[in-house]
Amino acid sequence: MSGLNTIVIxxxxxxxxxxxxxxxxxxxxxxxxINLALEGLLGFGAFCGALFAYAAVTxxxxxxNSLTPMYLSFVVAALGGAAFAVIHxxxxxxxxxxxxxxxxxxxxxxxxATGFLTSQINMTVFGGPSSKFDLTVAPRYxxxxxxxxxxxxxxxxxxxxxxxxxVVLVAIFWFILYRTRFxxxxxxxxxxxxxxxxxxxxxxxxxxxxxxxxxGLAGIGGMCFAYSIFGSFSSAVYAGYGFLAIAALIFGNWxxxxxxxxxxxxxxxxxxxxxxxxxxxxxxxVGDLAMIVPYALTLxxxxxxxxxxxxxxxxxxxYDSSKR
Amino acid sequence: MNKHEDAPVQIQLNxxxxxFGNERWQFATIPLLAIAASLIAITAIVGAMGxxxxxxxxxxxxxxxxxxxxxxxxxxxxFSDLSNTLTFFTPMLLAALGVTIAFRGGLFNIGxxxxxxxxxxLASVIVGYSGLTAWVAKPLxxxxxxxxxxxxxxxxxxxxxxxxxxxxxxxIMLNYILQYSVSYFINTRFLDQISRQSKVVSPASMLxxxxxxxxxxxxxxxxxxxxxxxxxxxxxFFLKKTRLGYEIKAVGANRRAAEYAGIRVPRTIxxxxxxxxxxxxxxxxxxYLGYLNCIQPGKLTSLGFDSIATALxxxxxxxxxxxxxxxxxTLNTGSTYMSSMMGVRxxxxxxxxxxxxxxxxxxxxxxxxxxxxxQRAEMRAAGTVAPGAEDx
Numbered sequence: 001m002s003g004l005n006t007i008v009i010x011x012x013x014x015x016x017x018x019x020x021x022x023x024x025x026x027x028x029x030x031x032x033x034i035n036l037a038l039e040g041l042l043g044f045g046a047f048c049g050a051l052f053a054y055a056a057v058t059x060x061x062x063x064x065n066s067l068t069p070m071y072l073s074f075v076v077a078a079l080g081g082a083a084f085a086v087i088h089x090x091x092x093x094x095x096x097x098x099x100x101x102x103x104x105x106x107x108x109x110x111x112x113a114t115g116f117l118t119s120q121i122n123m124t125v126f127g128g129p130s131s132k133f134d135l136t137v138a139p140r141y142x143x144x145x146x147x148x149x150x151x152x153x154x155x156x157x158x159x160x161x162x163x164x165x166x167v168v169l170v171a172i173f174w175f176i177l178y179r180t181r182f183x184x185x186x187x188x189x190x191x192x193x194x195x196x197x198x199x200x201x202x203x204x205x206x207x208x209x210x211x212x213x214x215x216g217l218a219g220i221g222g223m224c225f226a227y228s229i230f231g232s233f234s235s236a237v238y239a240g241y242g243f244l245a246i247a248a249l250i251f252g253n254w255x256x257x258x259x260x261x262x263x264x265x266x267x268x269x270x271x272x273x274x275x276x277x278x279x280x281x282x283x284x285x286v287g288d289l290a291m292i293v294p295y296a297l298t299l300x301x302x303x304x305x306x307x308x309x310x311x312x313x314x315x316x317x318x319y320d321s322s323k324r
Numbered sequence: 325m326n327k328h329e330d331a332p333v334q335i336q337l338n339x340x341x342x343x344f345g346n347e348r349w350q351f352a353t354i355p356l357l358a359i360a361a362s363l364i365a366i367t368a369i370v371g372a373m374g375x376x377x378x379x380x381x382x383x384x385x386x387x388x389x390x391x392x393x394x395x396x397x398x399x400x401x402x403f404s405d406l407s408n409t410l411t412f413f414t415p416m417l418l419a420a421l422g423v424t425i426a427f428r429g430g431l432f433n434i435g436x437x438x439x440x441x442x443x444x445x446l447a448s449v450i451v452g453y454s455g456l457t458a459w460v461a462k463p464l465x466x467x468x469x470x471x472x473x474x475x476x477x478x479x480x481x482x483x484x485x486x487x488x489x490x491x492x493x494x495x496i497m498l499n500y501i502l503q504y505s506v507s508y509f510i511n512t513r514f515l516d517q518i519s520r521q522s523k524v525v526s527p528a529s530m531l532x533x534x535x536x537x538x539x540x541x542x543x544x545x546x547x548x549x550x551x552x553x554x555x556x557x558x559x560x561f562f563l564k565k566t567r568l569g570y571e572i573k574a575v576g577a578n579r580r581a582a583e584y585a586g587i588r589v590p591r592t593i594x595x596x597x598x599x600x601x602x603x604x605x606x607x608x609x610x611x612y613l614g615y616l617n618c619i620q621p622g623k624l625t626s627l628g629f630d631s632i633a634t635a636l637x638x639x640x641x642x643x644x645x646x647x648x649x650x651x652x653x654t655l656n657t658g659s660t661y662m663s664s665m666m667g668v669r670x671x672x673x674x675x676x677x678x679x680x681x682x683x684x685x686x687x688x689x690x691x692x693x694x695x696x697x698x699q700r701a702e703m704r705a706a707g708t709v710a711p712g713a714e715d716x
Contacts, residue, residue: 097685098688100492105684109675295501296501
């Protein structure tokens with residue numbers, strides 16, 4: 001396998017989970033709720049999913065080597081992320097909290113709660129001192145016919161099952177946001193909530209649902225990382241991907257397709273830089289410098305493109321029906 | 325409302341509203357409400373695990389050196405633990421002040437950890453590994469800390485007003501960039517092969533006098549502890565009494581209005597972030613060349629993120645930050661001893677912090693509910709309960 005293929009394969013494995021988290025962020029922010037909590041939500045979702053998968057394997061709920069626990073764990077992760085997002089929704093929509101502060105609080109609480117619960121559950125339920133739930137790394141698939149196409153073919157080689165899931169989900173959520181009544185309500189809640197209210201739609205309910213969706217999608221994204229990069233759940237999952245997703249969606253101007261481009265750019269920058277270190281046979285410590293590339297690139301590109309960025313008009317504002 | 329003010333009526337508020345409804349003291353009473361709520365929540369969690377919650381709280385205090393433990397190892401005593409707590413308190417307060425000033429200016433400095441790291445790293449490299457004597461080295465360390473932190477903070481402010489880059493995104497990106505570049509330099513030049521951390525800095529450059537004998541026990545003296553307290557008071561004075569402080573608050577309250585009032589908003593944003601970064605830099609040197617004496621490559625300190633919690637708990641008030649720093653520091657340094665005595669995982673300290681924060685985040689809601697309840701009580705006293713006021 002050539003290095004170029006590796007760049008595409010690893011880049012997609014990073015970019016797609018990032019994209020689904022970012023789409024979660026888009027849903028929340030287009031409805032007018034700033035979501036800095038993505039990091040905490042993806043962590044909590046991954047925690048729930050990993051706990052389920054670990055329990056299922058340990059107690060033989062399914063036949064050995066069955067992939068069912070893995071697939072179900074994504075459902076559990078989505079539910080877990082959405083459940084944790086209830087806190088953010090309550091704080092921001094009902095309790096008039098500062099949305100930035102609420103996001104930071106969720107992140108801290110999520111890291112603390114999952115760290116505490118992982119150790120505690122390992123000790124009391126599974127009977128061993130450990131601060132992580134071991135999972136396997138998900139199997140990879142290749143569509144051999146398509147994989148032979150040069151360069152683009154690498155997208156069909158050695159991909160994870162969840163990458164397919166994400167592509168499907170992206171299409172579904174693109175449709176929901178831009179082609180359904182709910183999507184229009186959601187975008188109106190972020191741009192002109194008073195008008196939405198006047199049209200007889202409850203702004204708070206739309207926003208509440210939007211935040212729950214963002215939690216669910218972030219949970220799925222977190223589970224992807226637990227099954228690919230980490231192969232387990234531990235506090236290492238909180239590696240900053242939630243924040244990267246935020247950067248990607250701001251970079252993508254709160255729209256799904258440009259955000260996809262931002263995520264791909266980010267994924268390929270990371271895998272490309274890593275591959276470069278390998279090619280040039282450089283010392284492993286240079287890997288640290290390669291890690292800088294995607295972040296520096298994002299910052300530089302943001303400097304060029306942020307001028308024309310326009311956030312949803314009512315982003316971060318507590319909805320007050322008496323204001324016009 | 326105003327109609328009632330010139331005809332004062334005798335209002336009978338219950339004790340709860342009288343205590344929490346006083347706006348002058350709400351900066352202190354509302355956080356107290358948050359702390360009480362989280363202590364109740366933790367009592368329930370620990371109780372459910374079958375551990376006596378009172379003992380948990382006592383061992384926290386014992387571990388942090390506020391009250392006596394039943395037994396000590398030779399050469400150690402309560403003051404050893406307390407001095408350790410105060411050594412940790414110093415960077416915590418300084419970092420929290422950095423978050424506080426940014427908050428007052430309507431900005432969110434989530435990059436405290438990165439600013440701390442670069443300040444600590446530069447001070448270690450320039451002064452910590454040189455043979456300078458203490459009288460030169462220590463002030464120089466402080467100076468490098470302020471300058472390095474302020475430079476990174478200023479860069480974030482610059483990116484914000486010049487390129488419209490959200491300061492949260494910029495600080496996060498810079499955190500990673502700083503983390504990995506410092507890691508690279510430590511791994512290639514300044515690594516201690518045995519500890520896998522950066523080489524230990526010279527005692528002369530440290531902002532702590534370690535292993536001082538006080539009444540037969542080992543204590544460490546945090547040299548900048550008093551400076552940190554003084555800076556908190558100075559920051560309060562700065563925000564309240566100086567022109568720049570007023571401008572920062574005005575920009576924080578309403579950027580558009582501040583602009584119309586003739587305040588140069590870009591300059592103010594830049595200065596706010598520089599001051600915030602400067603505090604973070606001071607926190608960095610007092611952490612890496614004080615509480616610690618080396619840097620672990622590839623990691624940002626969690627203190628930088630905890631300081632956000634501390635500042636929020638202190639209601640973005642410099643004096644409040646002193647009080648909340650004592651609380652959060654106690655939770656942090658007391659957790660190890662608590663864990664070893666009670667068998668409860670040390671991570672619960674983080675959970676307590678998270679809970680306190682969660683309830684602090686609701687403070688606007690508490691304040692609003694209390695105001696509504698007070699208003700209703702006043703109206704009831706005046707005999708003018710508005711129709712439909714019950715669903716407010």
